[in-house]
Amino acid sequence: MTDPSARRTLFDGIADEFLRDYPRGARLVAVASPDGARSAAAAASLREALAGRGVDARVTTAPGEGAEQLRTEVVAPFRAAGADAVLIVPGSANLLAERARGLWHYSVWVIEGDEVPHTAATALVDVTDPNAPARRLADYCAVPPSFLT
Secondary structure, X not given: OOOOXXXXXXXXXXXXXXXXXXXXXXXXXXEEOOOHHHHHHHHHXXXXXXXXXXXXXXXXXXXXXXXXXXXHHHHHHHHHHOOOEEEEEEEOHHHHOOOOHHHOOEEEEEEOOOOOOOOOOOEEEEOXXXXXXXXXXXXXXXXXXXXXX
């Protein structure tokens, strides 16, 4: 039997970790997954956890697949506004692609079952049971050399 409060507890922990390292300013978080619905649900849970700590947290959709489009349409305007807020962007693995990963202060990779972890993510969340997600720690030394991120 699952406990829905386990989801809240996990994302509260991620929010606390993020705020410890990035307590103020215009902060950006990517929540990526091979599945769009998973990344959107995780982004909403993280937004709720941050809002519960008095943080102005917003979720926006990535405008496309390219890093340059993401930079000009989402990141630059958010940073230019200078708000003391967190912008959470859910989406695909493209959010953590080599040219895009430097845009984020923090990133979450949402996996299910035996999916391969993304080596560029700050946090790995396993949502095999969506009501009782678990933080996963990956042994990146065990990632096959052919697995490029």
